[in-house]
Structure formats: C-alpha cells, structure tokens
Amino acid sequence: MHRLLKQKTRQTAVESAFLKSNTAIHLLQIQGEYAQSWSPPRPIKIKFEVDTQPPLGFGTEEKLLLLPFSFYVKCFQIGDLFAGKLHALLYRRWQNRVKGRDWYDFEWYVRHGHRVHLSHFLQRAQQSGQLVGWDSVSVEEVRELLRQRVEQVDFQQAKQDVARFIKHPERLEIWSQGYFQGLVERLG
Numbered sequence: 433m434h435r436l437l438k439q440k441t442r443q444t445a446v447e448s449a450f451l452k453s454n455t456a457i458h459l460l461q462i463q464g465e466y467a468q469s470w471s472p473p474r475p476i477k478i479k480f481e482v483d484t485q486p487p488l489g490f491g492t493e494e495k496l497l498l499l500p501f502s503f504y505v506k507c508f509q510i511g512d513l514f515a516g517k518l519h520a521l522l523y524r525r526w527q528n529r530v531k532g533r534d535w536y537d538f539e540w541y542v543r544h545g546h547r548v549h550l551s552h553f554l555q556r557a558q559q560s561g562q563l564v565g566w567d568s569v570s571v572e573e574v575r576e577l578l579r580q581r582v583e584q585v586d587f588q589q590a591k592q593d594v595a596r597f598i599k600h601p602e603r604l605e606i607w608s609q610g611y612f613q614g615l616v617e618r619l620g
Contacts, residue, residue, distance in 0.1 A: 487555035490515075511549035514541045518548055519556040522577055530586055532593030535612065542615045548574065571619060578616045582609055 490512040494504045508516075520534050541548075550569050557563040587607045595601035 485559075487552065487559045489552045489555045490549070509549070510541075510546050512552045514546050514548040515550070515553035515556060517541060518553055518574065518578070519560070522581055523557065523560055523562050530590040530593060532590035532595075533597065535585070535587075535590050535607070536594045536598075538612075539615060542618050545620065547620045550574065575616050575619055578619065579613060582612045582616060585609070585612070587612070 491509040492506050493509055494506050496502065496504055517534065517537050520531075521538055524531070524534070548571070550571065553574065554563060554566060554569045557569075558566070563569065587609060591601075591604045591607050595604060598604075
C-alpha cells in the first residue's frame with residue numbers, strides 16, 4: 433500500500449489521502465461474497481478524510497476491535513456522527529451533483545432510530561457560516577431545514593450515485609421526495 437495526498441483546489445480544514453492496492457504489500461483484505469465476485473480483480477482505493485479543525489462539543493467513546501489484532505479505537509459517539517451527516521446533507525455543495533451516499537447514510541441513521549446531537553450539529557453549522565447567531569436548534573427546526581433540502585434533491589441522480597456501491601440496488605426504487613420527507617418526520 434502507499435499513500436497519495438489529494439491535491440486540493442480549495443483549502444479547507446479537511447485533509448484527504450488515498451490508499452491504493454497496487455504495491456507489493458497489502459495490509460487490507462476484503463472478504464466475502466461480494467469481493468469474490470470481482471472478476472477480474474479490481475484495484476481497491478480507500479479514501480481517508482481527517483477534519484483537522486472539528487467543532488467542539490462532541491463526545492467520544494472507545495470501541496474494541498478484534499481484527500486484524502485486538503485494539504481499542506476512540507471514535508465519535510453516534511449522535512455526533514449523525515450531526516455531521518446532517519450538516520453534510522444540508523450544507524455541503526457537491527458542485528451540481530447529488531451525493532446519494534449521504535442520503536443512504538441518512539436513511540440508515542433514521543432506520544436505526546439514532547438521535548442527532550443537536551448542539552454539535554449547531555456548532556458544525558456555525559463553523560461553516562450557517563445558522564450564525566442561533567443559540568440553539570430544535571429537532572423541529574432541523575426537520576424544517578431537511579424538508580426544504582429534500583424538495584431540491586434529484587433522487588434519480590442520488591440513486592445513480594449510490595447504486596454502484598450496494599449489492600441490491602433495487603432497494604433504492606422507493607427513493608423519492610415523498611419517501612425522504614417521511615424519513616425526515618421520523619427524525620428524533
């Protein structure tokens with residue numbers, strides 16, 4: 433494996449790097465039915481992004497991982513991860529395309545009943561120049577922001593973006609503005 437730093441056109445607090453599998457030593461092993469279906473084998477690229485200036489107000493927890501050996505990793509709590517995902521859905525502009533993977537993740541958070549950490553969402557929004565002057569934000573206010581955003585999304589384009597990453601793309605057939613408005617109402 434070797435690391436390539438991404439050349440950025442716009443400076444932000446997020447640094448990106450790629451690991452590519454075209455070297456003699458491979459530290460990464462992908463197993464399972466999906467990986468076995470790759471014929472011929474395709475190169476694997478994994479993108480790592482690190483926010484070098486994350487907004488404060490987040491919680492962390494330690495998780496035990498057992499492979500490739502036993503170790504603990506410190507990570508954001510799930511409500512803070514959800515806050516980051518909502519910030520991306522509402523405020524990240526991906527040129528004129530839709531990042532369907534963000535909507536796929538949003539669906540996952542809602543489906544699993546995770547609650548967003550509202551104060552961390554607000555800090556993220558304010559760090560990026562949004563919701564400036566707000567002292568707090570409620571679930572209903574976030575829902576309203578999401579309702580407006582859902583109305584702007586081309587979900588056909590979102591499906592095309594995410595379909596290549598999932599095993600059963602037919603499960604995306606339900607994706608529509610109405611479906612995501614329904615998910616927004618379930619936001620807790």
